[in-house]
Amino acid sequence: MHPAELAILLHRALEARLAKLQGLLADDDWATETEALHQVRVAARRLGAVLDLVDPEAYPGLKGRRRALKNLVDLLGLPRELDVHAATLEARLAEAKTPTQAAVLEHLLEGLERARAKARRAMRRGLEDLRLPDLRRLLDVPSLPHPFQHASLQESAWACLATRAEAALGDLASLSIQEDASALHKARVRIKKLRYAVEALEAAFADVPEGLLKDLRALQTALGDHHDLAVLEAHLWEVEEGLRARGRKILHAGVLDLLGEVAESRRALFGRAADLLYVQTPAAFARTIRPALGLPLEEAPRP
Template identity: 25%
Template sequence: MAETKREIERKYESDDSGLPDLTGVAGVASVLDKGVAELDATYYDTSDLRLAAASITLRRRTGGSDAGWHLKLPVGPGVRDEIQAPLSDTVPDELAGLVRSRVRAGQLVAVIRLRSDRDVRDLVDEGGQLLAEVGVDAVRAERLFGGEGTAQWTEIEVELADGGDPAFLDTVEKRLRKAGVRPSKSASKLARALAETAPRRKRPKAATEPGDPVTAGDHVMAYVRAQRDAIVELDPAVRRDAEDSVHDMRVATRRLRSTFRSFPKVLDRTVTDEVGAELKWLAGELGVGRDQEVLTERLTTALDELSATLVSGPIRERLNSWAGAGHGGSRRRVLGVLDSKRYLTLLDTLDALVADPPLQKAAGRKPSKVLAKAVRKDFGKVSALVEEAMEQPPGHDRDLGLHEARKKAKRTRYAAETAAPVLGGPAKGLVKSMKSLQSLLGDHQDSVMARQTLRELSAVAHAAGESSFTYGVLYGREEHRAAVVEAELPGMWASVRSGTDI
């Protein structure tokens, strides 16, 4: 099984003078010489270096205290999650899965071999507690694919101890800078090796970001590109079952689909409708487990708030069993989806759409009028749905109407997010208003779904000869919560309408 650790480190350029004296660094009581380790690492990537382009590294390394397979995923500047797996001749399936959203139908090949002599020092405090590990690495790089170049250099690497305060690295850096040592120009050894071993005639140009948005199409595509990137980047987190990762990926798919529907004058819907249908499928698959998680948390919290006198029968055990069974099944289902040909094809389709967007005539126009008109149209649909729903008597039709209004509020919010860089304050205000409306109506819909679940669980409990009293208590409280939302809605909506100026 692979293990994960959070790696926080900094790299520095070094000449042959070795490591400056660090005994005077605040908090450091001793600098312990741990000897020299011989490391031999082979890095894997696609032939067009997709992992390197995303600052992801996958290697097989021998030597040192952590020999094995290492996959490093970027978290932030100088921070990566390192997933480790035991040594084997081929890439472990779990690690291969975590890079599948990048590799897709491509093949992983050995691209770089790095051999390093690492002179290791431990920085420890008065109690002997490790603060950081410092290594002076003499590196020899050899190109294995896409060239035959070699390179060598020396660098200093400072890695924070597990659970350490990142501010300690600032203290170490001050001492290193004072001694003339400067931060490395390369983010990683692999990045430097790729740059220095590439054939001179084929050395890639530095990656360029799209220019500042100018037209309506530029702004819409900037938003589309950001959501495409979010889906791909969240894939490993979803596979690892990281907190909120499924929710965040689902939101990205919804943002994309909403954008296609909100801006038909910018992007041709004869092309985007088919992509939107696939995004709807993906969101639906991701939502199976997520919806149950939300309901479980809601019902568990409500049960915890009841006094002991109102809890009758094994309701907590039945609720836990229902939640556990659902999570296990949905988890397997999500992993199957992420490994499916349909999902990987969708990612390819999104890449193609970003590379060659199906722009309409309005895409070339100034963005203020085009985007504002689309946002106003979406807001008008929300307005009509809210007012129509509130005209219905409490019950099924009102519940359904408010649910539709909530979905349109999300769409309007996402359209306003797209337009915010152009329209400024009014669009940002609408984003905030729609988020509040979405939250209020979301609480109402959660109450609707909670009551449905309580009815189902109560029927099962009754058939098993258990008391259904507590299910009824919880059901009544959910009815009350929905009524409170419905009472608050007219006032909120009046405020939203009066404050909207787009």
């Protein structure tokens, strides 16, 4: 059970994030608009990050509501991914240097638009079946059977963050050695959850660690851009295989050229991410976060 001061801080963070999500969902057209869909997904993730921090014993029904939020995030995943791919190809189309390049990109966008329409139809069916529980029940005053524990808000906040920092940052240096798109994507998810946790506990800080949050956001962005290109590259290889099988030589050659450009951009992003991965460690996180909370640095264990 969290100490009362931390429980109250987290409940207030929960209130703010739930209000944001409910406000977005109140727009009847949110699922049809690219940016609104993205914002709903982000808001659901932010709310989920707070629910991961609260004491489950204080919130009856928490497990079911957390699972429903995850289902919502997952349901919006493919439409969002295809929206990103479309934006990437549209930007390249706007900069096409030859009619052949433009024709190839238009062909890819036509196929992508069909996939986007199909994904959104599936999403709408999924939303109809989702049946989100009454999330407002999360705002019921939680029970605090043992509120007066002998721990400061700052020590309690650090206890919440320490294990999450170890899980999110503990193996990042190894990921910088060899490119592994799947492992990098999983690391990005963990880093995002850690950043959201720091932001949820903002009121506990004597000095909000803006520099650290900026660094985590930059790493998250680099890994996200890398993931988007890795997924787009896999999609383009599927298209390439189909064009080659059908003997579409001009389109096939154009897709191969585009694949080369995407792969080069992906490798460059990995290089940028690798530099950032190497410096983010649990020890570095502690050296920034503990003083920001007004806590002394922990002594390093003696050899």
